[in-house]
Amino acid sequence: MTMNTSFKAALFGLAALGLTGTAASADQLADVKAAGKIVTATDMHYAPFDMLTNGTYEGMTKDLFDEVSKELGVEPVYQDIPWTAELPGLEVKKFDIVIAPVTITAERLERYTFTLPIADATVSLVKAAANTEMNKPEDIKGKTVGVQQGTAQFKQLQAYGESLGGVTVKEYGTTDEAYADLAAGRLDAVAGSLPNLTYLVKNRPETFALFEPAQFGEPSYFAWVLRPGEDSASFQKAINDAVLKMTDDGRVKAIQEKWLGTYTELPREVPTK
Structure with a gap:
């Protein structure tokens, strides 16, 4: 009787663990939408992408991400974080995304999830x-x-x-x-x-x-960075879809020309190296 009860309890425990595992499987896009905001990190001393002008944050990154946030239906929260603390902070979930322009490299592709390129980084x-x-x-x-x-x-x-x-x-x-x-x-x-x-x-x-x-270097690109794993997959897709929409309707071109004085056509897929 005791063994049977213990066996049932064990089965119940396994089932509970399975339910808990399902409930705990995260979806960052769903979390962001539920919160109604995207918490970002960038270094606001990297003109023309990120700047503080008389204490006000502005730049090409902000203009682009303002539009992406509108497409996702959430509010962006911008934080000024030293560059060397950004990727470590992302890994421990201090923020949702690093929007400081990060150069896509083979080494970083193994460790993080990148969005589509947002600028030339050569x-x-x-x-x-x-x-x-x-x-x-x-x-x-x-x-x-x-x-x-x-x-x-x-x-x-x-x-x-x-x-x-x-x-x-x-x-x-x-x-x-x-x-x-x-x-x-x-x-x-x-x-x-x-x-x-x-x-x-x-x-x-x-x-x-x-x-x-x-x-003097090989052609390279800047992009934004998310945490690795399946949890970020839908978040990455939503951002990429927004960037492609903005590219096709001319918003990316207008923002580039505003800040860089010229337009560079960017890859429509995340580079693999």
Whole structure:
């Protein structure tokens, strides 16, 4: 009698676990819609994507994500988080998505879920406008070049410097700090994504100039980042569907032209490397 009762209890326990497992299976899109908001993280010191102007958040990222949020029917919550804390914070669920432009790399694709590209991210170089000694990317050999720490551009700069025979790479917490040192003559150049550097030169042509050609890395793209796993699948699809809709109706083009002065057609699928 006792054994039979125990057996029934065990079966009931297994069934309960099964029900609990089903109930616990998460769907991030459903959670976001239930909350009525998307909690984001970005670094608001990465013009033209993310900026604080007189204490107000603005930029290309905000314009794009405002529209995506409208398509999803939720309100965006924007948080200013240092870049080096963003992906770790995403992993421990401090926020729903990282909207700071993150370069898609093979290594990151294994660890995170990426949305469709939102901009070109090909690594490039900028110098002081008065510098006539350096023009081509290979001219940075033996020079000191600044770059934001923890970025794909940092890794590409390191690899490129090694291929040239040596470049001193100086890391910065923000691109603004690197630009300040370049303007003050403490750096020979700064490496970053082409859109960021194009925006910098467009707004401060008396101080900065692009190398010719500016790009030296393999073509790459920026995207937004979600946590890995099936829980994020519907969330990723909803965001991608919104981006494609915005691409087809011209909103992406208008936002790019507003902030970058030009339009770059982007892949309609997430790159695999």
